[in-house]
Amino acid sequence: MTxxxxxxEEAARGERIAKWLARAGVASRRDAEKLVAEGKVSLNGRVxxxxxxxxxxxxxxxxxxxxxxxxxxxxxxxxxxxxxxxTTHKDPEGRRTVFEELPAALPRLVSVGRLDLNxxxxxxxxxxxxxxxxxxxxxxSWTRRYRARVHGRVDERALAALAHGxxxxxxxxxxxxxxxxxxxxTNAWLTVSLTEGKNREVRRVLQHLGLTVTRxxxxxxxxxxxxxxxxxxxxxxxxxxxxxxxxxxxxxxIRRGKELAAEAAAKAAGPATATPADAPAPKPEAMQRSRPAxxxxxxxxxxxxxxxxxxxAQGPDADQPQGPGKRGRGGPRKPR
Numbered sequence: 001m002t003x004x005x006x007x008x009e010e011a012a013r014g015e016r017i018a019k020w021l022a023r024a025g026v027a028s029r030r031d032a033e034k035l036v037a038e039g040k041v042s043l044n045g046r047v048x049x050x051x052x053x054x055x056x057x058x059x060x061x062x063x064x065x066x067x068x069x070x071x072x073x074x075x076x077x078x079x080x081x082x083x084x085x086x087t088t089h090k091d092p093e094g095r096r097t098v099f100e101e102l103p104a105a106l107p108r109l110v111s112v113g114r115l116d117l118n119x120x121x122x123x124x125x126x127x128x129x130x131x132x133x134x135x136x137x138x139x140x141s142w143t144r145r146y147r148a149r150v151h152g153r154v155d156e157r158a159l160a161a162l163a164h165g166x167x168x169x170x171x172x173x174x175x176x177x178x179x180x181x182x183x184x185x186t187n188a189w190l191t192v193s194l195t196e197g198k199n200r201e202v203r204r205v206l207q208h209l210g211l212t213v214t215r216x217x218x219x220x221x222x223x224x225x226x227x228x229x230x231x232x233x234x235x236x237x238x239x240x241x242x243x244x245x246x247x248x249x250x251x252x253x254i255r256r257g258k259e260l261a262a263e264a265a266a267k268a269a270g271p272a273t274a275t276p277a278d279a280p281a282p283k284p285e286a287m288q289r290s291r292p293a294x295x296x297x298x299x300x301x302x303x304x305x306x307x308x309x310x311x312x313a314q315g316p317d318a319d320q321p322q323g324p325g326k327r328g329r330g331g332p333r334k335p336r
Contacts, residue, residue, distance in 0.1 A: 014054035121218035142222030149215040
């Protein structure tokens with residue numbers, strides 16, 4: 001209920017400055033609040049004193065005296081995280097992070113949930129912190145699907161029992177769907193699906209069953225799939241999928257110079273002269289011209305395959321010239 005009230009308030013008054021700065025790529029919302037507290041953020045020439053300040057579309061914002069561009073539209077990316085990277089912006093132990101490995105051209109991004117150091121696979125990234133929190137909520141009932149390579153004796157009945165939930169060291173985990181894919185000696189591959197996604201949930205639950213996870217790959221997060229995305233690659237989710245899966249509208253279309261010039265010329269020319277209601281509409285110039293000759297029909301793409309198959313069926317001499325007086329039909333001529 002509180003979130004609904006805050007959303008309605010933001011819709012009426014604008015966007016909170018910390019959130020706005022985060023979407024503009026300046027810093028995370030938490031760091032943006034620190035910038036406000038340090039007096040480094042100004043709105044329309046006045047120092048901002050509280051992070052509860054709202055930003056309108058015509059407001060001008062500066063940080064340390066430097067103007068900040070408009071906040072970007074919401075974007076979402078699929079990233080194939082390799083093992084050995086930490087899902088954080090700064091690691092106190094100096095380990096490599098996911099965000100240090102991303103292309104420099106990308107905006108400032110945050111992750112939707114996390115994958116631990118040794119886990120790999122699909123990680124969703126977005127420039128909108130509010131969207132990140134929304135997608136992480138268990139109330140979405142989005143399935144997180146993993147492939148796990150384990151070492152130990154797999155008890156399929158114990159795996160099936162996970163569908164009713166399990167408590168491990170005082171932590172209650174919700175229903176988990178787990179099944180055996182393949183087994184070779186003491187090693188096996190499992191498919192594990194869950195909706196909560198608590199910290200190290202798959203590893204802890206399987207460890208409770210006497211299985212050691214030696215490799216963990218996330219293959220799906222809700223409707224978004226890892227697919228054949230190469231390891232270390234990042235790919236933006238297109239506007240159509242954003243609209244269908246998340247209910248987010250595509251960003252406004254950017255009009256180019258020629259289009260803007262055409263609009264200016266149309267305004268300068270004024271309204272078009274009205275024509276009588278019974279006058280026939282003039283045909284466009286392109287329609288008044290004679291029609292160009294039809295292009296030759298495209299060659300059937302399967303024709304070479306059929307010809308090749310026919311040659312195979314007829315034997316090794318099938319591609320030789322045919323007809324009377326030609327060597328391919330009657331064999332080699334006798335010497336005269």
